[in-house]
Amino acid sequence: MRQPGSPVIGLEIHVQVATESKLFCACSTDYIGAVPNTHVCPVCLGQPGSLPVINGRVVEYAVRTALALGARVGKSTRFHRKNYFYPDLPKAYQISQYDRPLAEGGALPIGEGENRKEIPITRLHLEEDAGKLVHSAADGRLGHSEYSLVDYNRGGVPLMEIVSEPEISTPAEAREYVATLRQLVRYLGVSDGDMEKGSLRVDANVSLTGADGKLGTKVEIKNMNSLRALERALDYEIARQADLIRKGESVRQETRHWDDGNGLTCGTRGKEEAHDYRYFPEPDLPALVLPDGFVEKQRDIMPEMPWILKERFVTDWGLSLQDAAVLTELPGLSRYVEDCVREGADPQRAANWIRTEVLRVLNEKRIGIEDFGVPAENLSPLLVKIDRGELSTTLAKTVFDRMVAEGLTALEALEKIGAPSGRLTGERLRNVIERVLEKESSAVEEIKSGKDPKGKKRGFLCGQIMREARGQADPEEVAKTLSRFLGC
Numbered sequence: 001m002r003q004p005g006s007p008v009i010g011l012e013i014h015v016q017v018a019t020e021s022k023l024f025c026a027c028s029t030d031y032i033g034a035v036p037n038t039h040v041c042p043v044c045l046g047q048p049g050s051l052p053v054i055n056g057r058v059v060e061y062a063v064r065t066a067l068a069l070g071a072r073v074g075k076s077t078r079f080h081r082k083n084y085f086y087p088d089l090p091k092a093y094q095i096s097q098y099d100r101p102l103a104e105g106g107a108l109p110i111g112e113g114e115n116r117k118e119i120p121i122t123r124l125h126l127e128e129d130a131g132k133l134v135h136s137a138a139d140g141r142l143g144h145s146e147y148s149l150v151d152y153n154r155g156g157v158p159l160m161e162i163v164s165e166p167e168i169s170t171p172a173e174a175r176e177y178v179a180t181l182r183q184l185v186r187y188l189g190v191s192d193g194d195m196e197k198g199s200l201r202v203d204a205n206v207s208l209t210g211a212d213g214k215l216g217t218k219v220e221i222k223n224m225n226s227l228r229a230l231e232r233a234l235d236y237e238i239a240r241q242a243d244l245i246r247k248g249e250s251v252r253q254e255t256r257h258w259d260d261g262n263g264l265t266c267g268t269r270g271k272e273e274a275h276d277y278r279y280f281p282e283p284d285l286p287a288l289v290l291p292d293g294f295v296e297k298q299r300d301i302m303p304e305m306p307w308i309l310k311e312r313f314v315t316d317w318g319l320s321l322q323d324a325a326v327l328t329e330l331p332g333l334s335r336y337v338e339d340c341v342r343e344g345a346d347p348q349r350a351a352n353w354i355r356t357e358v359l360r361v362l363n364e365k366r367i368g369i370e371d372f373g374v375p376a377e378n379l380s381p382l383l384v385k386i387d388r389g390e391l392s393t394t395l396a397k398t399v400f401d402r403m404v405a406e407g408l409t410a411l412e413a414l415e416k417i418g419a420p421s422g423r424l425t426g427e428r429l430r431n432v433i434e435r436v437l438e439k440e441s442s443a444v445e446e447i448k449s450g451k452d453p454k455g456k457k458r459g460f461l462c463g464q465i466m467r468e469a470r471g472q473a474d475p476e477e478v479a480k481t482l483s484r485f486l487g488c
């Protein structure tokens with residue numbers, strides 16, 4: 001039983017499916033920045049006599065997502081009309097799924113170790129997006145506007161709606177659920193998952209458990225376009241509801257909007273009208289029957305799940321959970337680390353270097369790893385050189401910056417910098433050691449007369465030699481050769 005007063009959260013997430021064309025017509029889905037009402041046709045404008053045709057690629061992507069969540073995919077599903085009037089919906093109905101969604105059940109795992117938790121999924125269904133109203137007011141708010149314009153470019157863009165059971169217990173868990181789902185759709189390649197662009201939109205339902213341990217009255221919050229906004233909105237709403245209950249008032253079931261600037265949720269209307277969408281089966285579309293082998297084929301091309309990959313980085317490579325989490329957040333980045341390791345780099349060395357140096361460059365340049373100029377097969381040899389003691393990390397950073405700036409391989413950059421490529425050995429190493437010993441003659445004397453019992457002075461000399469060699473020597477060889485010089 002739930003603790004009285006404990007928060008209960010259930011999320012409804014709309015994910016824009018990354019296909020080139022819309023759900024039921026061939027119009028482009030590339031609406032951001034496009035001239036209004038140029039990506040439209042009789043089908044997505046809902047003109048009489050036009051007929052929708054399902055986009056097969058959308059079904060493939062949705063099935064792939066359902067499988068990743070462990071949901072049951074319905075072999076035969078159908079579409080319904082959800083009727084309501086709003087100017088951004090030219091047909092006055094949205095084609096959606098109702099009693100037979102594409103998939104039901106399954107779960108999304110969040111958290112680590114003891115905090116591992118599976119959030120059960122209710123359903124995943126397909127529907128079309130609506131157009132967009134552009135209000136004339138400077139603040140973009142309807143209430144302050146003289147007129148509004150409508151752009152139907154987004155109308156008919158494919159969405160997957162993924163609904164969770166009310167089993168999320170804290171705003172932090174909600175945030176993690178969304179972050180994990182976003183990571184998943186990116187790994188599956190079915191959406192860009194960008195919340196700011198609106199490719200991933202979260203409606204959050206939240207209530208406080210009643211004194212009887214039963215579910216309380218829920219409030220739905222909309223309009224959060226970042227993970228941080230989601231967490232803040234839920235924190236605020238939980239406190240607001242707790243306050244009402246403390247004062248002996250009741251929570252009203254309603255939809256509230258998150259106002260990010262002021263950090264609060266506000267109710268929209270005095271009283272929430274009961275929606276009656278008059279759902280009925282879409283007569284212009286046949287039942288969606290998946291052909292034999294369709295689901296299996298999607299299963300065959302599924303990549304490794306990001307949470308499994310993360311675990312593997314920890315158990316196989318000994319990385320910390322934090323390292324593993326950062327490196328598996330985006331599919332491109334985890335592929336890059338894996339490539340580095342495949343090319344011979346030590347996993348921990350690669351993880352450190354990528355987290356600090358590579359991510360620094362990506363942040364500075366505001367680019368993704370896909371556009372990074374140093375491929376894994378170029379970075380890997382540099383990391384190997386550090387591990388072999390052929391390069392100090394300081395020199396390696398200089399080399400790396402040159403590689404980034406000029407698109408060079410590690411060897412090319414080393415040559416340009418003028419550092420001897422390859423290890424200092426034999427005659428060249430002996431010359432360096434002689435030079436250092438001449439300069440540090442007092443340390444040499446002390447060591448020779450037994451005044452360095454802890455080997456501190458000897459360590460100091462080794463360090464000076466490595467420096468003089470610009471890190472291009474094997475520390476073990478340096479130590480051995482030095483002993484020969486010192487005669488002890």
Ligand code: ADP
Nearest residue numbers: 008009010011164165166205206207215216218
């Ligand atoms: P509605 O009929 O209002 O759409 P649903 O039962 O379909 O409500 O649930 C919609 C979403 O709200 C789901 O994600 C579900 O988990 C969540 N939800 C349902 N009841 C509650 C509740 N009492 N508290 C928090 N979330 C809830």
Ligand code: ZN
Nearest residue numbers: 025027041044
């Ligand atoms: Zn169209």
Ligand code: MG
Nearest residue numbers: 012122163205
């Ligand atoms: Mg519902």
